[in-house]
Amino acid sequence: MENKNHFDYIICGGGASGLMLAQALSNDSYFDHKKILILEKEAKNSNDRTWCFWEEKNSAWDSIIHKQWDIAEFKASGFSKEIALDPFQYKMIRSVDFYKKIKSELASKPNITTLKEEVISIDDQKNRVTVLGKKEQYQGQKVFSSIPTTVHLEHKKKFPLLQQHFIGWFVKTEHPIFDPTTIQFMDFDLPQNGNTRFMYVLPFSEYEALVEYTLFSADLLKNEAYETAIKHYLNQKNAGEFTIEDREQGSIPMTAYPFWENNSPNIMHIGTAGGWTKASTGFTFQKSIRKTEEVIAFLKTDKGLNKMKQSNRFWFYDLLFLDVLSKHNEKGHMLFSLMFKKNKSERIFKFLDEQTTFLEELKIMLSFPVGLFVKALWKRIF
């Protein structure tokens, strides 16, 4: 008799990457005969974050796009650049809409089971993987885990670790201070205090926006520090009285640590835990879409999961960039300003998306002070 706790694939963690993978498996008839289990410890029925990313105008996510913008602005002291994003749009998805959409799609699939369960351990036993949950034990032929890991903390010396950390307030202001057509992608025109600090603003109307005080740095701040900076920014813009309708907070690891080296023939780490976060920016959502496509193609080869090639030349650029930014954290505003000053916007967004040609990458690299990067390269090679 078939054991009810035996599965072909077990996905541990039903957040962004876990659900993207489950959706992609369910949309490909090649996997129709696979028995799939998703284990997620939370109910995932509230809006626990918003995801933004850029992509071309029409996409599979259109039905749940909360808001999109065609123009972005980059600002630093004494410099600003308005960027027409075409052929891209900057898009926002509320996580609650994402969870709801994918969970309802999966509910109609007889080969997919979702359980509210906390995973305690995952053990590759060569011919199968044992997943120990709080309630029960499960067996899988292949396991994909997006459960957060701290393994990169042990390798901070070799792979410097910064965080993209922020507090964001969804505000409603008394005065009309926002331009709803244009996002502030990075506004560095504020005190840097030895770090890389910027304001990130996503406007919904002239009176409403998500205003996020963001740092790329090693250490988190006390909550009051982020909040004081947001208040100061709103006062400077003459917002008048304002109410905080909602808030979000995050700390996303920025590291080139090769998380995939912890994969085994039957276990693959995915999402942030798998190194799918772009190390130089913290953006993860778009990269997870692409990585999911790669995983789907790879699964059809029937090779061990640790054989999937995960790094490319962009990983090495990010490694060097983080070497520089962690050593010279106060220079972040200058590095990003030079990149935006000296390059066409489309090239920058393609580069951040890892879609450029080598020639385009060379142009981007030549916008930076060569000495800083040559030193970092020298240290990596010797």
Ligand SMILES: Cc1cc2nc3c(=O)[nH]c(=O)nc-3n(C[C@H](O)[C@H](O)[C@H](O)COP(=O)(O)OP(=O)(O)OC[C@H]3O[C@@H](n4cnc5c(N)ncnc54)[C@H](O)[C@@H]3O)c2cc1C
């Ligand atoms: C507030 C916030 C805003 C962000 N905004 C953006 C953005 O705008 N653009 C962008 O590209 N990236 C953004 N990110 C970064 C990244 O996209 C998200 O963190 C994304 O959710 C990462 O996907 P993931 O699958 O790795 O992790 P998650 O989405 O966090 O999924 C992991 C899942 O595992 C579950 N889990 C954890 N432990 C267990 C366990 N023991 N057993 C079972 N389940 C478990 C969790 O409940 C969670 O649902 C943001 C992150 C945060 C925190």
